[in-house]
Amino acid sequence: MNPIAVVFKKEMLEILRDRRTLIAIGLAVIATPAVLFIISQVATKTATQAYTVGYAGDVPTGLDILFDATGLKLEKVDAPAEAAKQQVDIGLVFTASGVDEYYDPSRQTAQLADVRFQTVLSRYDAAKVAAALQQKGVDPSILNPLPVSVHPLSSPTQAASNSFLSFFLPYILITMSFTGGLSAALDASAGERERKTLESLLLTPVPRSQVLVGKILAVSTISLAAALAAIASMLIALSRIQFGGGTFSAQLSPVATIVMVWAAILLAASFSSLTVALGTLARSFRQGQAYATPLYFITIFPASIVLFIPDFNPNIAYYLIPIFNAVLLLRDAIAHNAVGWEQLAVTSVSLILTGTLSFYAALKLFTREALLVRS
Amino acid sequence: MTESPHEVGGFAETSRGPLSKPAVKVDRLEKTLGSNHVLRGISFEARSGEIFGLLGPNGAGKTTTLRVICTLLTPDAGSVEVLGYGTRVSPQEVRRRVGVVTAEIGIYPRLTARENISYFAELSGLMDGEVHRRVDAVIDRLDMSSFAQQRAESLSSGQKQKVAIARAIVHDPPVLMFDEPTSNLDVLASREIREFMLESKGRGKSVIFSTHVLHDAERLCDRVTIIHQGRVVASGATAEVRGGFKDLEDSFLSLVGAAG
Structure with missing residues (x-):
């Protein structure tokens, strides 16, 4: 079997037997519907109170x-x-x-x-x-000297739903892409040092780049699965929950769905490379978590800010900023049901570049002698 | 390289007897880690079919020497050859031919004993059909059948050490290195390790045994090299190094004392 496949298979086996990762994904799947249910209850109560x-x-x-x-x-x-x-x-x-x-x-x-x-x-x-x-x-x-007849060009219910989704969906996608695979990433990197398995692993004749690719692929898979599971549970919950007695149209257009899956893949790959690199820098799982917390805020916070500015019309340069660009792209796809090719291309290149640079950083860290001497 | 490389294939590469070619040749090895000049011109040879002792107090440079031999560290100067393959030129070929057992028993806790061994067998480049056969053989050889399907996290220290040994030998390497293998083990488990080293020697392997427990070294090693502060202070057949002293420990203390 190809060494990358061997490492991938082993990492997946370990991840699926790790309660920390499974609980994190399980909570993400349950938490979103639970929060939405509470919001709907509050909204209904407020409307009828x-x-x-x-x-x-x-x-x-x-x-x-x-x-x-x-x-x-x-x-x-x-x-x-x-x-x-x-x-x-x-x-x-x-x-x-x-x-x-x-x-x-x-x-x-x-x-x-x-x-x-x-x-x-x-x-x-x-x-x-x-x-x-x-x-x-x-x-x-x-x-009433100037009576107005309103003729909405699209469904007001759908527009309200899209507005809500364009706020919530990018936030959940980014958060879950990052946190869903974090535990697995730290376990696959810092965990090797902590368990003292790293030396044995590096003693095998497999090139370290292949070991790293296998690990990042496994983390990306979990990260992607966590993000998509959280989104699916959110959409299912939205389609079943009533808000203030009103209905909610939780349907994503084909364009929005394709963009969402593509963005999820790019985000999962980028975050996985980034968190594995971070974990390689750390001496233990706990230290890796300490490094990851500020990274989470650095990446999520600017991206979240844009969600609070509804009239923000960025020029193409904004789409160069990793993570931030994924939010903009998703917002375009959901709220306007359209994405510009230029924006899509710039975002894709930016995120692929981020993932590649992070991979090389991880490889550099993974091949330094200090990694073994310090451990 | 001074010799033509041997074929891969474990026992096929080994040859018995003290006059055989060196399986491991370390020549004027230098290594600095940070500001610490750890190795200062270490040289020795370990042959197939013998247990070679690398002795010295803690911090002498034993582990660093072994790590350079198995390509985890790159030497600053000097050279290392394993069965004719230089560590600088052919690190992957060297890794194929070396198995390392250390005091730190690092195994994957969420995998079973068998899965741990299979993982390293696959990474060692064994063919798919061969992996199963080799893993079975190693489990049988180390008497691990009773716990092979158990998760590693539930195993005792002795059982974990067996998994670590199995992982190191599953690809049947002609050179085996033991770095303080018994320091965390109880009497019974330590005894099994010693027996395993003797058995490996009998199979024609080149066994390098790094330890500061001189009693073990005296019982097991055919030849020894004593290093102190990164330098070789004595080298030769165990009896020669012991010289006129009562035991190796006295000889060691005398040599280390003389070396400052």
Whole structure:
């Protein structure tokens, strides 16, 4: 058997018997749906939750019906201002000249109740004004001199879903490409020194470059599997969970799917080379983890920032930045359902170059005498 | 190279008797690690069919010498040949012909004993069909059948040391190097190692035994070289090096003391 295949087979066997790696992948697969489920529960609860309005005075006719329809529960209190501090969500005092509202902006429920109250109030005002105009023989449409008819060119639900996916998917893909194979990478590199198996391995007649390729291939496979499993579980969860009573379209277009798989392969290969190089530098698994933590933030943080800037329109030079470019490419593919060939080519070359340089760094580290002397 | 290379194939490369050609030839070896000048012109020869002792106190340079012989380290000056192959010119050919057992029993804990041995057999370049046959033979030879299918993490120190030996000899190398092999083992396991070295000698292997346990060396070695502070202070047949002293230890202390 080819030595690369021998090393790959052995590394895969060890990885699949390593609880640390399996738990990391298992958690990634379970964690995303769990988080999404909690978010959906919170969203649903927020949408359907009723808020209490403590009031004094006489509620105008018709307003009580609107309150009831929008989940605002009226409760008569002696001192609405005092009650609004804790007992109720907002306090209202109806007088002959209007309404005094009391609410504490530091309370989230008060803020939400206030928003609903303002909505109710504007509907009530509009209805009252329209009725008054009609009574005087004036067409109420005079209040809306420039009526707008909206004609969305794509499904608003799909657009909202794409916007959500273009934020979440690149983040999960990058995080899992890095963390999914990290344990395996450190075990295959720093672990060899820690277990004192490195010397025996280097005593075999197999060229060290082939040993390294076998190891990186195994780590890339796990990294890729972890990333794709996390994405698949996320998409399945999104298609089954309701958000605030609304549906979510968790479908990726063919373009987005192809770009995602290609980006996942490139990221897995780059991260694997990088983390194996890092592990070769470390004397132990724990030291490797200590090196990996800052690397994680260095690579993930800039990439994550771009997700918070929705109108960020980068020029082609940004696609040269490794990892960052994968996020941009995925965002283009998911949000706009299109990817420019130029951007795709630059990103691919950049990530392949990153993986190659990392491989040579790992090889350099793997062939130095200090590796054995220090161990 | 001073000799024509031998064919690969384990026993075919060995020849018995003290007059045979050197299996390992170390010539004026120099090596500095960091700021430490570890080897200062070490020379010796180890032959097939003998146990050659590389003796010296801790830090004398024994392990560094063995690491240069098996190509893990590159010499700064001097040369090493293993069965005619120079370590600088043909490191891979040298590695094919050498098996190393050290005190540090590093094996893969999540693989079984058998998987550990098979991995190294495959990496040693044995053909697919031969791997199975050689692994079976080694397991049988070292009496490992009872734990061959167990994960290495569950084995005792003695069993792990057997796996380490099996891994080192599975490709049937003509040169075997033992670097302080018994230092972490109990009496029974140490005894098995000594018996294995004698058996290997009987099979015509060149056995290099690096140790600071002079009692073991005196019992096992046909010839010895004593190194101290990176230099050879004595070399020859064990009885010659012992000289007029009661045992090798007294001789060793005298030589090391004289060398400063």
